[in-house]
Amino acid sequence: MPGVRLDRLCKRFGDVAAIDDISIEFLDGELTSVLGPSGCGKTTTLNIIAGFIDPDGGSISFGEQIVADAASGFAVPPNKRNLGMVFQSYALWPHLSIAENVAYGLKMHNVPRTERDAAVMRSLRRVKLEHCRDRFPHELSGGQQQRVALARAIAYSPRILLFDEPLSNLDAQLREEMRLELKEVHRDIGVTAIYVTHDQAEAMSLSHRIAVMWSGRILQSGSPRELYEEPADVRVAEFLGRTNVFEARLVDRRAPRARVLIEGVGQPLECRTTLDARLNAAGVLSVRPEAVTVKPVGPTPTADALGRVSSAMYLGKLSQLQIRLESGKTIEALELTRRTWNVGDPVAVTFDPEQCFFIAQSAEIRQAS
Numbered sequence: 001m002p003g004v005r006l007d008r009l010c011k012r013f014g015d016v017a018a019i020d021d022i023s024i025e026f027l028d029g030e031l032t033s034v035l036g037p038s039g040c041g042k043t044t045t046l047n048i049i050a051g052f053i054d055p056d057g058g059s060i061s062f063g064e065q066i067v068a069d070a071a072s073g074f075a076v077p078p079n080k081r082n083l084g085m086v087f088q089s090y091a092l093w094p095h096l097s098i099a100e101n102v103a104y105g106l107k108m109h110n111v112p113r114t115e116r117d118a119a120v121m122r123s124l125r126r127v128k129l130e131h132c133r134d135r136f137p138h139e140l141s142g143g144q145q146q147r148v149a150l151a152r153a154i155a156y157s158p159r160i161l162l163f164d165e166p167l168s169n170l171d172a173q174l175r176e177e178m179r180l181e182l183k184e185v186h187r188d189i190g191v192t193a194i195y196v197t198h199d200q201a202e203a204m205s206l207s208h209r210i211a212v213m214w215s216g217r218i219l220q221s222g223s224p225r226e227l228y229e230e231p232a233d234v235r236v237a238e239f240l241g242r243t244n245v246f247e248a249r250l251v252d253r254r255a256p257r258a259r260v261l262i263e264g265v266g267q268p269l270e271c272r273t274t275l276d277a278r279l280n281a282a283g284v285l286s287v288r289p290e291a292v293t294v295k296p297v298g299p300t301p302t303a304d305a306l307g308r309v310s311s312a313m314y315l316g317k318l319s320q321l322q323i324r325l326e327s328g329k330t331i332e333a334l335e336l337t338r339r340t341w342n343v344g345d346p347v348a349v350t351f352d353p354e355q356c357f358f359i360a361q362s363a364e365i366r367q368a369s
Contacts (some may be wrong), residue, residue: 003028003192004049004161010057010070011044018044020216022058025055033203033219035239036213044198046162046215049194050085051078059295062160067240079108084153084191085162088169090145092137098124099133102152109156113317123151126143126185142192143174145179156190161186161193167202179205202230212236228272234359244292244331248285250277250358260285260358264327265305270353274360283360291355292333294321294347304346312341
């Protein structure tokens with residue numbers, strides 16, 4: 001199966017740059033999520049890849065084949081790109097049976113009846129809905145309708161699969177179940193897949209790689225672990241999970257860890273950073289809530305900072321705490337202990353250096369290869 005390469009892709013709507021000079025490769029056989037807030041350009045990017053919108057600049061290649069080139073005006077029509085697409089709204093024909101809905105793309109590709117019937121049943125079995133082949137869309141639940149849309153998209157063995165926020169209309173429990181099913185189906189068929197979402201949990205659980213998009217640009221791409229543990233931009237750190245952000249200055253970068261100074265904390269804090277971060281560089285320190293350890297203040301407290309509990313929420317295995325530090329800054333902590341905290345309790349706070357990451361303001365936006 002081919003990968004998908006975008007080379008300096010641009011698209012404007014009036015004065016708005018919906019896509020601003022994007023270059024990225026979606027690797028052969030992998031599922032890559034394009035993650036970002038509403039209005040960042042991710043669905044526009046997907047629609048350009050599908051051929052529904054023409055780019056104003058740049059080119060798109062599927063493997064070695066160019067399918068769109070703005071400079072020459074060349075564009076392969078959507079129905080000739082051999083794509084499967086799963087929409088947010090399911091887009092099922094209400095007057096057609098489930099089998100007829102799944103067969104629709106096959107008919108458009110002039111697949112003979114015998115082959116078509118076999119492909120329909122094969123696709124329905126992959127999504128565990130072969131028993132629903134004679135039903136109609138209104139007779140199925142939302143989750144079942146989304147699985148029918150997936151079966152239709154994979155029925156004619158497309159080279160590339162596109163997903164446009166396909167789970168956003170489902171409730172939380174069903175979304176989690178569908179993530180597992182989507183991952184299983186993708187592992188089974190092994191095509192190059194591009195998955196647009198604003199849900200970081202979806203992106204983290206489904207993807208081989210994630211591309212974080214913001215205001216028409218890609219801030220960073222890489223594996224979920226790379227982006228979570230080594231964000232190249234503070235917006236990546238804040239969008240991919242929760243984090244505490246401190247303005248900081250790099251004062252020591254000797255191996256194995258760097259050290260930074262943050263406001264309200266007298267001694268330098270140990271952390272990780274990039275190899276290109278320069279001494280005395282200004283930036284931010286990202287501290288994940290799970291990196292924060294909270295203990296009662298003892299007679300001679302040893303801590304990175306002191307503060308008081310301003311909020312405590314019991315979440316079963318975890319307690320979510322808000323701590324107001326003596327500097328006036330409020331931070332979040334996740335505790336695995338069963339200790340009961342009360343608002344106003346004085347606490348000593350320490351940070352795990354392995355889960356603290358310094359992002360220099362001067363660092364270039366990095367894309368993982």
